[in-house]
Amino acid sequence: MRWLRRNLVVIAGLGTLAYMILPNVVVTVFSFNNPTGRFNYAWQEFSLDAWKDPCGVADMCGSLSLSLQIALWATIGATALGTAIAFALVRYRFRARGAVNSLIFLPMAMPEIVMAASLLALFLNMGIQLGFWTILIAHVMFCLSFVVAAVKARVLSMDPRLEEAARDLYAGPVQTFVRVTLPIAAPGIAAGALLSFALSFDDFIITNFNSGNTVTFPMFVWGSAQRGTPVQINVIGTAMFVIAVLVVLAGQMVGNRRKKAQPK
Amino acid sequence: MTGPAVETAPPQAPASTEPPVHKASRRKRLIPYWLLLPGILWLLVFFVLPMVYQASTSVQTGSLEEGFQVTWHFQTYWDAFTEYYPQFLRSLLYAGTATVLCLLLGYPLAYLIAFKAGRWRNLLLVLVIAPFFTSFLIRTLAWKTILADGGPVVAVLNDIGFLDVTSWLGMTEGDRVLATPLAVVCGLTYNFLPFMILPLYSSLERIDTRLHEAAGDLYARPSTVFRKVTFPLSMPGVVSGTLLTFIPASGDYVNAELLGSTDTRMIGNVIQSQYLRILDYPTAAALSFILMAIVLIMVTIYIRRAGTEDLV
Numbered sequence: 001m002r003w004l005r006r007n008l009v010v011i012a013g014l015g016t017l018a019y020m021i022l023p024n025v026v027v028t029v030f031s032f033n034n035p036t037g038r039f040n041y042a043w044q045e046f047s048l049d050a051w052k053d054p055c056g057v058a059d060m061c062g063s064l065s066l067s068l069q070i071a072l073w074a075t076i077g078a079t080a081l082g083t084a085i086a087f088a089l090v091r092y093r094f095r096a097r098g099a100v101n102s103l104i105f106l107p108m109a110m111p112e113i114v115m116a117a118s119l120l121a122l123f124l125n126m127g128i129q130l131g132f133w134t135i136l137i138a139h140v141m142f143c144l145s146f147v148v149a150a151v152k153a154r155v156l157s158m159d160p161r162l163e164e165a166a167r168d169l170y171a172g173p174v175q176t177f178v179r180v181t182l183p184i185a186a187p188g189i190a191a192g193a194l195l196s197f198a199l200s201f202d203d204f205i206i207t208n209f210n211s212g213n214t215v216t217f218p219m220f221v222w223g224s225a226q227r228g229t230p231v232q233i234n235v236i237g238t239a240m241f242v243i244a245v246l247v248v249l250a251g252q253m254v255g256n257r258r259k260k261a262q263p264k
Numbered sequence: 265m266t267g268p269a270v271e272t273a274p275p276q277a278p279a280s281t282e283p284p285v286h287k288a289s290r291r292k293r294l295i296p297y298w299l300l301l302p303g304i305l306w307l308l309v310f311f312v313l314p315m316v317y318q319a320s321t322s323v324q325t326g327s328l329e330e331g332f333q334v335t336w337h338f339q340t341y342w343d344a345f346t347e348y349y350p351q352f353l354r355s356l357l358y359a360g361t362a363t364v365l366c367l368l369l370g371y372p373l374a375y376l377i378a379f380k381a382g383r384w385r386n387l388l389l390v391l392v393i394a395p396f397f398t399s400f401l402i403r404t405l406a407w408k409t410i411l412a413d414g415g416p417v418v419a420v421l422n423d424i425g426f427l428d429v430t431s432w433l434g435m436t437e438g439d440r441v442l443a444t445p446l447a448v449v450c451g452l453t454y455n456f457l458p459f460m461i462l463p464l465y466s467s468l469e470r471i472d473t474r475l476h477e478a479a480g481d482l483y484a485r486p487s488t489v490f491r492k493v494t495f496p497l498s499m500p501g502v503v504s505g506t507l508l509t510f511i512p513a514s515g516d517y518v519n520a521e522l523l524g525s526t527d528t529r530m531i532g533n534v535i536q537s538q539y540l541r542i543l544d545y546p547t548a549a550a551l552s553f554i555l556m557a558i559v560l561i562m563v564t565i566y567i568r569r570a571g572t573e574d575l576v
Contacts, residue, residue, distance in 0.1 A: 013376030016369045017391060020457055023406035030409065041409050081303035092296035100300060103307055111515025111559055113532050117539055117552040118314035121321045141310040144303055198396045204518060209539065221401040225522055229405065237402035244397030248390045
């Protein structure tokens with residue numbers, strides 16, 4: 001009883017973790033299912049069919065590659081624009097700084113569906129064809145704020161004396177930026193980029209409103225919830241989870257090694 | 265061109281020693297604006313301007329066949345609100361419940377990672393972050409399997425009498441969980457937990473553990489240490505975590521659609537079907553503005569009350 005009380009936090013925490021991981025376990029287990037009928041919600045028998053032929057479902061892998069492309073371009077766009085804004089906000093004092101800060105904050109403080117609907121209102125009113133470009137525009141828009149937040153946090157904790165030292169050693173502005181500022185800000189930029197990629201790749205609500213007939217991977221999954229879910233969706237879900245864990249673990253290991261390598 | 269430059273030059277600086285200064289500083293003063301320009305332009309065109317268009321859409325009348333015209337028909341707002349206030353209330357209720365559950369479930373895990381995990385910290389953090397990278401739609405669909413009628417989870421919940429309590433609260437009916445409010449709240453809680461845990465963790469991690477020792481040295485019981493030291497210091501995380509959970513949850517329609525029934529429709533479901541199926545754009549635009557107004561007002565009051573300013 002005393003043991004239980006002492007470890008209450010650990011037990012509760014691990015309970016929450018189990019709640020968070022449970023769906024991933026179910027997705028993985030059901031990727032080895034051989035369902036009867038259109039839906040993969042009840043366990044029938046073990047089968048490797050879906051793993052042997054992950055692209056065996058019409059249009060699924062096409063939607064997957066489309067989502068990857070959009071996520072890649074949206075990440076590049078949002079990271080470039082957001083990093084520039086973050087540097088301007090942290091490094092310079094200028095008029096309208098408060099206004100810029102709130103403009104950055106607003107997209108994060110608004111239900112996604114409001115932004116999704118308003119973008120649709122814009123595109124409808126201007127008669128713009130919905131598809132790849134409208135999705136990309138929307139994704140860059142909502143990823144931007146998250147990049148700014150991530151980079152800002154990193155640049156704020158940076159010691160400005162390092163750059164002064166570089167200038168004292170006769171480094172030009174460009175050289176200082178490339179050799180000193182950028183490497184120090186890199187983890188923040190990387191975090192912002194990674195977050196953008198994940199947000200864009202997984203976005204459903206904004207894409208649902210602004211994709212027209214274009215089908216991204218989340219749109220495909222959404223449609224399959226009505227039409228019938230192929231087992232291959234679970235294969236992709238499992239693969240994504242494994243890749244994500246490996247990528248994030250690798251990122252943390254690189255970060256730790258850097259930290260250790262730094263002289264005290 | 266020369267006017268302002270002369271003004272900014274220090275009045276007594278001899279021109280011979282500092283000729284390039286005012287020119288360089290002028291160019292330097294423009295740097296932040298050049299850095300801001302592309303990103304801010306993007307937000308103005310694709311975030312602010314759409315709001316203006318939506319505002320104009322919300323006061324239009326007409327039909328899809330004959331076209332819509334701006335007629336300043338504000339009545340749409342009142343009609344939309346009176347017709348759909350049950351869905352508004354339901355959204356706030358579900359999102360609020362999910363937020364409270366996220367806080368109750370998320371706090372122990374954030375605490376565990378911040379103070380007790382030791383070398384397991386990185387792995388636990390990865391397990392919290394990883395869901396961001398895997399399709400949340402696939403994971404939400406998995407809840408259909410987990411909460412299936414007659415499945416093991418529902419059987420256990422029934423055996424321990426949990427479903428009796430939730431039935432009494434009106435959150436379930438009989439021995440079903442799927443297609444009830446409980447399933448929707450369960451899905452919302454699940455989907456937004458990482459958004460609660462990460463801010464909580466980052467504010468807990470910053471707490472100096474010597475404060476805990478000091479409180480212990482002053483004979484504070486562990487519960488007192490938590491109440492008087494840890495929790496107050498984690499308030500910034502609590503505030504931003506609850507906001508990051510409540511705001512998106514209030515506009516969500518995925519969980520209500522996949523795990524709920526027609527009796528659990530939230531306002532997001534209404535806006536989505538008005539925009540994409542019924543094609544009644546003015547009503548849809550009015551509804552999403554009402555949602556935005558409710559959320560912004562609640563958030564402003566909450567931030568005032570909670571008293572933290574540094575959120576991002």
